[in-house]
Amino acid sequence: MSALLDIEDLRVTFGGTAAVRGISLTVEKGETHCLVGESGCGKSVTSLAVMGLLAKGGKREAARLSFAGEDIREYNEKQMSRLRGDRMAMIFQEPMTSLNPAYTVGSQMTEVLRRHRGTPRAQAVDRAVELLTRVGITAPGLRLGQFPHQLSGGLRQRVMIAMALMCDPELLIADEPTTALDVTVQAQILRLLAELQKDLGLGILLITHDLGIVARVADRVSVMYAGKVVESAPTAELFRAPRHPYTRGLLSCVPVPGKVKRDEPLGSIPGVVPRIPPGFIGCAFRDRCGFAEAACAADIPRRNVGPAHEALCILPEGARA
Amino acid sequence: MSVPAIEVRGLRREFRASQGLFAAPRRVIAVDDVNFSVPAGSVLGVVGESGCGKTTLARMILGLMEPSAGEVLVDGKRLEGMDRRARARLIQPVFQDPFSSLNPRRRVRDIIAMPLVAQGDVTTSEVDRRVAESLERVGLSTEQGTRFPSQLSGGQRQRVAIARALVLRPRIVVCDEPTSALDVSVQAQILNLLAELRRDLGLTYLFISHNLAVVEHVASEVAVMYLGRIVEKRESEALFRDPRHPYTRALLDSVLTPEPGLGVPDVGLGDIMPDPANIPSGCRFHPRCPACFAPCAATTPRLTTLEDGLVECHLAG
Ligand SMILES: Nc1ncnc2c1ncn2[C@@H]1O[C@H](COP(=O)(O)OP(=O)(O)OP(=O)(O)O)[C@@H](O)[C@H]1O
Ligand SMILES: Nc1ncnc2c1ncn2[C@@H]1O[C@H](COP(=O)(O)OP(=O)(O)OP(=O)(O)O)[C@@H](O)[C@H]1O
Ligand code: SF4
Ligand code: SF4
Ligand SMILES: [Mg+2]
Ligand SMILES: [Mg+2]
Numbered sequence: 001m002s003a004l005l006d007i008e009d010l011r012v013t014f015g016g017t018a019a020v021r022g023i024s025l026t027v028e029k030g031e032t033h034c035l036v037g038e039s040g041c042g043k044s045v046t047s048l049a050v051m052g053l054l055a056k057g058g059k060r061e062a063a064r065l066s067f068a069g070e071d072i073r074e075y076n077e078k079q080m081s082r083l084r085g086d087r088m089a090m091i092f093q094e095p096m097t098s099l100n101p102a103y104t105v106g107s108q109m110t111e112v113l114r115r116h117r118g119t120p121r122a123q124a125v126d127r128a129v130e131l132l133t134r135v136g137i138t139a140p141g142l143r144l145g146q147f148p149h150q151l152s153g154g155l156r157q158r159v160m161i162a163m164a165l166m167c168d169p170e171l172l173i174a175d176e177p178t179t180a181l182d183v184t185v186q187a188q189i190l191r192l193l194a195e196l197q198k199d200l201g202l203g204i205l206l207i208t209h210d211l212g213i214v215a216r217v218a219d220r221v222s223v224m225y226a227g228k229v230v231e232s233a234p235t236a237e238l239f240r241a242p243r244h245p246y247t248r249g250l251l252s253c254v255p256v257p258g259k260v261k262r263d264e265p266l267g268s269i270p271g272v273v274p275r276i277p278p279g280f281i282g283c284a285f286r287d288r289c290g291f292a293e294a295a296c297a298a299d300i301p302r303r304n305v306g307p308a309h310e311a312l313c314i315l316p317e318g319a320r321a
Numbered sequence: 322m323s324v325p326a327i328e329v330r331g332l333r334r335e336f337r338a339s340q341g342l343f344a345a346p347r348r349v350i351a352v353d354d355v356n357f358s359v360p361a362g363s364v365l366g367v368v369g370e371s372g373c374g375k376t377t378l379a380r381m382i383l384g385l386m387e388p389s390a391g392e393v394l395v396d397g398k399r400l401e402g403m404d405r406r407a408r409a410r411l412i413q414p415v416f417q418d419p420f421s422s423l424n425p426r427r428r429v430r431d432i433i434a435m436p437l438v439a440q441g442d443v444t445t446s447e448v449d450r451r452v453a454e455s456l457e458r459v460g461l462s463t464e465q466g467t468r469f470p471s472q473l474s475g476g477q478r479q480r481v482a483i484a485r486a487l488v489l490r491p492r493i494v495v496c497d498e499p500t501s502a503l504d505v506s507v508q509a510q511i512l513n514l515l516a517e518l519r520r521d522l523g524l525t526y527l528f529i530s531h532n533l534a535v536v537e538h539v540a541s542e543v544a545v546m547y548l549g550r551i552v553e554k555r556e557s558e559a560l561f562r563d564p565r566h567p568y569t570r571a572l573l574d575s576v577l578t579p580e581p582g583l584g585v586p587d588v589g590l591g592d593i594m595p596d597p598a599n600i601p602s603g604c605r606f607h608p609r610c611p612a613c614f615a616p617c618a619a620t621t622p623r624l625t626t627l628e629d630g631l632v633e634c635h636l637a638g
Contacts, residue, residue, distance in 0.1 A: 186577075209505065214579070215582075215583075217584075235581045236582060239579065250505065254505055254509075257561065258561065263516065265513040265516065266538065267509060
């Protein structure tokens with residue numbers, strides 16, 4: 001059976017610059033696939049490209065881009081907008097992008113159902129109340145009558161999540177859904193997503209830069225660096241046996257509660273993410289990598305390095321950071 | 322005993338926010354009778370949820386905001402009435418957002434020189450020398466000193482903010498979420514830099530963060546804030562090993578450590594969000610507290626002294 005979302009060799013350019021440089025990943029029904037990586041590596045652009053929502057000037061190319069077995073590469077705007085908010089939903093990094101400040105929460109939530117399903121207003125309101133309750137909002141009736149700016153950041157984020165779920169989507173793309181929230185609220189929302197996934201078989205592409213979240217909720221992880229997926233593996237495997245030097249560096253940077261030693265420096269990755277000029281070939285991590293050699297300046301093939309575990313690096317097995 | 326680097330006594334701050342023409346203004350008690358002292362050379366971490374009053378506390382300690390009541394002593398001297406330039410030589414801030422805290426129209430070296438120039442009596446050659454020294458301390462090159470903030474990465478910008486804080490050679494630095502806007506790899510670089518500076522220059526930090534793992538890494542003592550009050554303050558190691566206040570426990574349990582397979586915990590706080598304009602009776606945490614019992618809703622718990630700190634909860638009394 002084919003995956004719910006199947007992306008192969010996705011490329012996105014803005015004018016001369018390549019934001020996404022050929023990434024492949026799949027999301028199965030009921031699976032959470034996490035996409036991690038540093039600011040600017042192309043996580044949001046990847047998700048926007050899938051949703052057909054790239055900003056003006058963005059150009060998308062892919063060897064495959066299919067949703068529930070259907071090739072959506074040639075879908076026109078009308079076909080895409082029929083999918084969006086219905087069978088595939090998105091929670092945006094910036095909550096105000098998907099909430100319209102001029103309309104109440106209630107009218108925005110019910111509009112989704114009315115547009116896609118023609119649901120009568122009263123029923124749509126019932127559904128909205130049900131979902132707001134589900135995401136842990138007390139007094140949902142009151143919230144329906146409020147405007148987005150009258151809500152706290154945490155409430156707004158929950159409203160977005162409820163809105164994304166109005167039509168029982170099959171795929172949810174969530175771009176940093178809990179970054180702006182307190183840890184206690186974050187835990188609550190991640191639990192909710194896991195529950196919904198179990199009940200509805202939702203496939204989730206979760207974008208985050210928080211490795212704690214990844215460890216706790218992902219089934220599979222893809223690590224991005226400078227527009228490419230440099231490593232991809234089942235979660236336990238990735239944390240147990242990271243192969244790419246960038247992944248290893250990233251894991252060593254995170255202070256682990258209960259295991260940190262004061263006065264001992266954290267691991268860190270020297271240098272900064274480079275700018276990738278057009279026509280760049282080879283490993284983009286090479287000017288920061290302690291293992292770089294001449295071969296790293298040539299094309300690096302994707303290799304199997306373990307069970308369902310792929311890395312984009314020339315290092316042979318057994319090499320240790 | 323030596324003089325504490327920072328001492329606050331009965332510190333309180335209220336805000337009145339207008340809610341429109343006809344509604345009564347919303348009265349928020351952002352910081353409510355806070356007392357503590359920070360020994361010279363140590364790091365006090367301050368943690369707590371959004372809106373609990375961390376930044377308000379920091380701004381009062383920096384002298385950037387007047388307390389509604391209470392006082393702040395820095396290096397044994399009362400902040401109230403202190404000359405601005407003298408204050409700047411004692412205590413300096415590093416804020417969260419390296420994008421908005423730097424003037425985009427000035428070159429890095431001029432940004433760093435600003436506090437020194439504001440002192441008034443420093444020669445140009447002295448300014449140049451001290452700016453060069455600051456740049457080097459934070460790991461920026463002379464060439465990077467000639468750039469504008471927009472030509473630097475986020476981590477480099479935070480280095481500029483730190484260099485600016487150090488140029489007057491202060492004793493105390495107040496860091497308000499200094500790495501929250503940065504990627505983990507850049508965060509690690511900045512935390513290592515701050516640790517190195519503390520060791521080399523004998524600095525004292527007040528270090529605010531909502532990231533508990535980061536606080537555990539840098540702080541010698543930790544204060545946990547809830548709705549404007551410090552509900553627990555302990556030696557760092559003791560607090561993380563054996564938290565005594567139920568809120569501290571919930572915070573620690575919510576931290577998602579990078580350990581696969583453990584899932585997301587249910588910390589049992591429910592979904593009643595705290596509202597600083599409407600502080601509950603008795604123990605202010607009682608509507609959310611999983612351990613709430615008979616006296617909690619009616620009686621305010623007293624501060625209990627433990628061998629390694631303080632906690633404000635009926636269970637500890
Ligand atoms: N509309 C646009 N026009 C030009 N370049 C863009 C546009 N949107 C994104 N980019 C570029 O594409 C690259 C990837 O950006 P993207 O927003 O996907 O990063 P990200 O991984 O989501 O980062 P963050 O963690 O900061 O959200 C960046 O270099 C960015 O500057
Ligand atoms: N200038 C102000 N006018 C009115 N209310 C204010 C003002 N500054 C802060 N507050 C209120 O005081 C309370 C404490 O705010 P503060 O910024 O100190 O919290 P914080 O702990 O720093 O939160 P965060 O983690 O989100 O930065 C909040 O309820 C806030 O809305
Ligand atoms: S390909 Fe070469 S430069 Fe890139 S990560 Fe592997 S060893 Fe390092
Ligand atoms: S005093 Fe009572 S309500 Fe407050 S933290 Fe302690 S047990 Fe919980
Ligand atoms: Mg993004
Ligand atoms: Mg703050």
